[in-house]
Amino acid sequence: MDFGYTPADEAFRHTARSWLTAHPPRGTPRQWERELGADGWIGLGWGDTPYGNRAATLTQRVVWAEEYARHPGTPPRLGHIGENLLAPTLLAHGTPAQRDRFLPPIARGEEIWCQGYSEPGAGSDLAAVRTTAVRDVGDPTGAYRVTGQKIWTSHAHEADWCFVLARTEPGAHRHHGLSFLLVPMDQPAGRVEVRPIRQLTGTSEFNEVFFDGARAHPGHLVGGEGNGWRVAMDLLAAERGVSTLAQQIGFEEELAEVVRQAAEGGSADDPLVRDRVVRLWAELRTMRWNALRTLGGSDPAAPSVAKLLWGGWHQRLGELALAVRGAAGTVGPDEWSEREPYRLDALQRLFLFSRADTVYGGSDEIQRTIIAERVLGLPKEARGQ
Numbered sequence: 001m002d003f004g005y006t007p008a009d010e011a012f013r014h015t016a017r018s019w020l021t022a023h024p025p026r027g028t029p030r031q032w033e034r035e036l037g038a039d040g041w042i043g044l045g046w047g048d049t050p051y052g053n054r055a056a057t058l059t060q061r062v063v064w065a066e067e068y069a070r071h072p073g074t075p076p077r078l079g080h081i082g083e084n085l086l087a088p089t090l091l092a093h094g095t096p097a098q099r100d101r102f103l104p105p106i107a108r109g110e111e112i113w114c115q116g117y118s119e120p121g122a123g124s125d126l127a128a129v130r131t132t133a134v135r136d137v138g139d140p141t142g143a144y145r146v147t148g149q150k151i152w153t154s155h156a157h158e159a160d161w162c163f164v165l166a167r168t169e170p171g172a173h174r175h176h177g178l179s180f181l182l183v184p185m186d187q188p189a190g191r192v193e194v195r196p197i198r199q200l201t202g203t204s205e206f207n208e209v210f211f212d213g214a215r216a217h218p219g220h221l222v223g224g225e226g227n228g229w230r231v232a233m234d235l236l237a238a239e240r241g242v243s244t245l246a247q248q249i250g251f252e253e254e255l256a257e258v259v260r261q262a263a264e265g266g267s268a269d270d271p272l273v274r275d276r277v278v279r280l281w282a283e284l285r286t287m288r289w290n291a292l293r294t295l296g297g298s299d300p301a302a303p304s305v306a307k308l309l310w311g312g313w314h315q316r317l318g319e320l321a322l323a324v325r326g327a328a329g330t331v332g333p334d335e336w337s338e339r340e341p342y343r344l345d346a347l348q349r350l351f352l353f354s355r356a357d358t359v360y361g362g363s364d365e366i367q368r369t370i371i372a373e374r375v376l377g378l379p380k381e382a383r384g385q
Contacts, residue, residue, distance in 0.1 A: 156194045165180060182221075
């Protein structure tokens with residue numbers, strides 16, 4: 001298979017690189033999203049749609065993702081969830097009215113989204129969600145009242161909207177009776193509450209979200225009532241596509257930093273350390289070729305295989321990041337203060353954060369079960385009702 005880029009792709013790369021050089025990130029993350037949107041860099045490859053996005057092939061989307069990841073100073077994307085998860089889902093399952101309402105603000109970088117999937121007791125086992133959505137017979141619009149708790153919700157404290165998987169059929173079990181709803185985060189007091197989750201790293205990228213009768217318009221039900229499981233699964237498949245290749249650029253940079261510190265500290269002379277470095281390098285190259293091989297395909301195992309590959313790999317990199325530094329790797333860069341009990345450098349954060357890599361986004365156990373049942377046709381795992 002030819003993994004090379006065409007002359008048109010390389011010309012697109014030059015355009016992307018030139019734009020990033022001429023537009024250094026400035027202002028708030030929201031302002032940066034609007035700047036990207038104003039020049040057509042959000043929603044590449046949304047197909048033949050009237051939403052004002054820059055035309056791009058699949059390989060050109062890869063080029064943009066790689067250039068963005070490599071360019072110095074570019075921040076993590078605040079609009080990633082809306083652009084790369086919700087938008088493809090609306091293009092596949094949304095009504096024309098839903099696309100007209102929600103895609104243009106995403107493309108302009110004006111509305112930020114978060115994902116309401118995981119719950120306490122229903123993280124990787126998504127079919128166990130207990131959040132409910134019932135029609136309010138007293139509401140003239142027939143709005144849904146959403147009640148329940150979501151957890152590990154990225155950007156919830158900044159988001160304008162949340163797409164929520166909720167149970168709309170009382171008494172339904174597992175993947176039956178679920179619906180996919182678009183819920184505004186700005187609601188009257190008490191209906192939506194966001195609480196940051198402080199992690200081992202000292203940061204709070206994730207949140208708990210509590211819905212207490214939050215309203216969702218019936219026109220913002222995607223895919224029809226009771227079809228939420230199918231919509232949700234298609235969205236998760238979109239999660240592991242072009243963005244995986246951009247993620248690997250970050251992995252390359254982290255591996256290079258580990259190698260640099262090993263060389264400076266002398267641990268690179270240890271043959272066991274060198275063996276671990278070579279293995280990680282080879283595995284990263286394999287991940288890239290696998291991601292390119294499956295890009296845009298319909299292999300039902302591809303998303304699960306990709307998650308299994310990078311989750312374990314990133315954990316092993318985090319472990320090596322501490323090992324090459326020895327005892328010094330356990331000491332923080334600054335003295336303790338009441339305001340900040342401890343601070344971490346980049347490789348210490350890598351080690352701590354990567355402990356979750358084999359759990360979030362679908363645990364390794366869940367990914368292996370998907371491959372066993374849906375691809376290999378093995379007997380289904382026994383599940384409680």
